[in-house]
Amino acid sequence: MKLRRLLSVFLILLLSFTVAACSSNTNSEPAEKNSGKTTEKNESKNVEIRFAWWGNPERDKVYNQILDIYEKENPNVKIIREPSSWNDYWTKLSTQAAGGNLPDIFGLQLLLYGNEYFSKNVIEPLDSYVKDGTINTEGWDKAVIDAGKYKDNLYALAKGVTIESMIFNTSKLKDLGIDSPKSGITYEEFADYTKKIQEKLPKGEYAISGDPTSIEHGIEMWARQKGGSFLSEDGKSLGFTEADLKSYWTYWDDLRKAGVIPSGQVSAEQSTTPDQSNFFATGKAVFIERPFNQAKVFAKYLSGNELDIMRYPTMDNGKNKGGEQLQVPAIVMSKKSEVKEEAAKLINYFVNDLEATKIYKAENGIPGTQPVRDNLETVLDPLDVKAIKVMEEVQKDIPTTTIRPQGSVEVLSIYKRYAQNVAFGKMSIDKAAEGFFQEAKQALNK
Amino acid sequence: MQAEALERESALLNVKKESAGRRLWNKNKVALLFLTPWLIGLIVLSLIPMIASMYLSFTHYDMFNMPKWTGFDNYINLLTSDLRFTQSLKVTLKYVFIGVPLQLIMAFGLAVVLNRGVRGLSGFRAIYYVPSLLGPSLAIAILWKQLFGMDGIINEFLSIFGIAPNSWVADPSTSLYTLIILLAWQFGSPMVIFLAGLKQIPTDLYESASIDGAGRFTKLFKITIPMLTPIIFFNLVMQLINAFQAFTPAYIIGGQTGGPLDSTLFYNLYLYIKAFTEFQMGYASAMAWILLAVIAAFTGLLFLLAKKWVHYES
Structure with missing residues (x-):
């Protein structure tokens, strides 16, 4: 009796499996037939x-x-x-x-x-x-x-x-009565220029949409302009000095205080906002830092506005005029x-x-x-x-593009964290730079 | 003859002894058979991965190359030199120990109100349960970001009272609290359990209390809450464990990094970052085991304390 009961349980289980198997079989059959037909025709x-x-x-x-x-x-x-x-x-x-x-x-x-x-x-x-x-x-x-x-x-x-660039809204500049930036504009000139724009903008609008220090391209270009790189080629150490980082953060911190780029809090919110609703795409900012191929996308969001592309600011007193990487x-x-x-x-x-x-x-x-x-x-x-014109110009004075070594992803996330601490004013630039170098070294020597 | 009989008896005894050992099997084999699909699931989907993660937690493993045995390195690094680990633990504990009590108070309060024989109880019950169904979903996390954002409804509402707008999700000092509110808002499932518990309390207790002249609050504190302690305990344990494992809201609202400034860096989010963006599977496995230990410790503590305040009717 018991054995029979056990058997029946087994049979039921077995049945459920075969049913499942059968149904999948019947599904695949017509597909096979189809492929048979095409084999005759295309031999593939x-x-x-x-x-x-x-x-x-x-x-x-x-x-x-x-x-x-x-x-x-x-x-x-x-x-x-x-x-x-x-x-x-x-x-x-x-x-x-x-x-x-x-x-x-x-x-x-x-x-x-x-x-x-x-x-x-x-x-x-x-x-x-x-x-x-x-x-x-x-x-x-x-x-x-x-x-x-x-x-x-x-x-x-x-x-x-493509290369990282500044995409800008010429229609908006025209409304403000300001000329487009001259080509090859330096960091200092760019700072004065954007401050001038900011003075004319109403509250809640920004000369630059988002915070360039919240992504890594800016510091990488800065390091390359100074003759370094983001990471050394073997990926074991950082390719720039603490002084480089401090000068970079100080440059943008000055612009943050002037309101040219949004405060830490506002740009934190911007960074999780989809492109089509960020400041630049909604006409509330004049510049945005992006690879130039995205200009067309923004042009679609900003229909009726004329857009243009400018290369990233250049460095006068550095080793290289430009620091762009070919992406x-x-x-x-x-x-x-x-x-x-x-x-x-x-x-x-x-x-x-x-x-x-x-x-x-x-x-x-x-x-x-x-x-x-x-x-x-x-x-x-x-x-x-x-963009082609800008790229031709850029390629004349940048060092060779270096693909970032393995392990850079972790250092990038450390960098972004300390940059955000500076943006929020939670850490002084000196302290953040020191902290970043310490933590990055630890991560690289693992 | 006699010897033969003795032998037979002892053989029988042996069989009996054996069957004592096998009785469990004989008694439960049908049950076990019916359980096989679940058992297979348990072994393949839970047990084996758990053992694997135990092993991985002692290795350096980037998911592509073979794991390298490193002994207790991961654990030592975590507990001694990883500042983000400490931060994620802080954030999670804050979330759990503020959020869960809040959620349970909401659930209990509403259950008591609904239990007063509100007309259309089942309708209300269903409506209040909806947030729990939607709770851990992506859509709600996105909605939350909109509500508490710079241009969100919350700011619009607060501006009526002259409070300056703030981006609550992007401000490191408030972002975690928006997530705690989200947790408290999902009070549906503990509420339904409370409601069921309230229905179990014999009405004669209330009747005799009324005769003795007890007021509404006396009845609440002397009858309802003591009678409900087993249910409160159950909800507390369940929600605590759930809250420790929170992930989705922080992932969406914190922009996948636990931002701003690591203020929403939940434990599980950090684990995820280590595992899937920094490819440190071994490290992440060690984190998972520490989380298990932390949850087990708190649950154990709750059970110990339960003897002091949970009242079971025998």
């Missing part, structure tokens, strides 16, 4: 490619447009799209990398995250695909190809090249991808195809390949044309 299997990028709804439209065309031309390919906003993108990506389920193709900001990912053996080298012709690198700038290399292997292809948003393939051949084809299409790049334009910056640039000449947004 149905594949699904996961493609992830960071951006905003406007950029997603551009991606979707390109990927839709690719799907139409390659009916056997289905592209699963995984867009996220900038902040979410990196946390999601690191979790996926650790879990071994990275998207087949995804975007990677080389300056910030290149070394973090290249050194972890999760990205597929592209050399073999270049060799067999799946990916074409003819006509590419050597500097741009080199940016995607790590230990002599090619890992990444640039979607564009290279690139496209890479996961080492774990099961559709590498198809993924390589899609990468090639995305960065080289004249139709695709004509849609993408300079979304992520200026393309790093001559044929694509030539093809874009007629369709580029006026802001991008301006």
Whole structure:
């Protein structure tokens, strides 16, 4: 009796499993049939490619447009799209990398995250695909190809090249009766200039939207202008001195006191506000520090206003006039991808195809390949044309771009914390600089 | 013959002894069988990861390379030299020990009011429960940020009284309190439990108290609260453990970094930052075990103290 009861329990359990298994079987059947048909026609299997990028709804439209065309031309390919906003993108990506389920193709900001990912053996080298012709690198700038290399292997292809810049609202300047800033404006001149603007602005509006010390590009450029870098090449020590940091924080603290940049509290709130509702996008600020390729996005939020791009302030008494880094948003393939051949084809299409790049334009910056640039000449947004000019000017007097070494992410977060302490007035500049150097050294020597 | 009988008896005895050991199995095997799906879940989804994290807490592990054994280094670093760890502990303790009592007082107060036979009780009960359902969600965290932001409704309301607008979420001295209010606002589930408890209190106690001339407050303090102590205790333990594990509101409102100035750096948020943005999985695992110890210590303390004030009717 007992045995029978036990048996029946087993049977019930077993049944539930088989039912589950059966139902999944029936689901997959039609798919198989479909693929059978296409095999006859195209001699290629149905594949699904996961493609992830960071951006905003406007950029997603551009991606979707390109990927839709690719799907139409390659009916056997289905592209699963995984867009996220900038902040979410990196946390999601690191979790996926650790879990071994990275998207087949995804975007990677080389300056910030290149070394973090290249050194972890999760990205597929592209050399073999270049060799067999799946990916074409003819006509590419050597500097741009080199940016995607790590230990002599090619890992990444640039979607564009961009630099940190000041985007500004010329219509607003006109309303205030102030001329646009002269090109190559120095830090001192820029301080006087923005103070003059601030005097004319009503309460609640700012000459500069957000606090440049709350992100790391400013201090990195300052360090490079003084002949240093953010971190030393081996990633074991800081590339600038305590005095450099103090002078940098003092410069911006002066502007903060003058109201040119918002107070610590206001910019803390700004930093968690989505782009389309920050001060600059709502017409309450004249300048914003961003990579120049984002100017078009802001132009959409600020329809009716004319925008322009200015290079970051230059340094007269430094070692280098400019300190900008070339930022290279690139496209890479996961080492774990099961559709590498198809993924390589899609990468090639995305960065080289004249139709695709004509849609993408300079979304992520200026393309790093001559044929694509030539093809874009007629369709580029006026802001991008301006950006190319600014970039040509910048490239004349900046030191070589250095990809940040592994481990920089932690130092960056320490930096941001101390910078915020200064912005809130909770720490004196001297004390914060001392604290930052102590904690950063501790983190780097782990 | 006799020897044979003896042998048989002893064999029988043996069987009996054995079956005493196996009785548990025999008695529970059907139950265990039915529990297998859950047991598998427990082992695969909880037990194994827990053991793994125990091991990882003694290693340096960046999720990509093999873990490197470092002994007690993680624990020593945490407890002796990590200032953000101390800060996150401070923030979390403040959140728990201000937020939970507030939440329970709200829950208890409303339960008592609703228990007075309000018309449409079930409707009210459902409405007051809604915040608890929405509580830990992303949407509410975003809503909260809007409410307490510079242009938020709270400022508009306060301006009626001439109070200068402030960005409550971006001010390090007030940002944690907006999260504490959020916690207190989610009083629904303890309230429902209180309501059920109130219904259990025999009405004859109140009747005889009335005959003896007891007033409303005497009845509240001499009957309702003492009779409800087991439920208060239960809610306290549950909400305490919940509050220790808070994450979502700080993640959204603090802009993923515990800002401004680490004022909303919850313990779990810091753990998350260590694990997933700084790739220090071993360190984060050690943090998780310390959190477990802290929660266990406080829960244990509550149980010890419970003997003094919780009144169980036998």
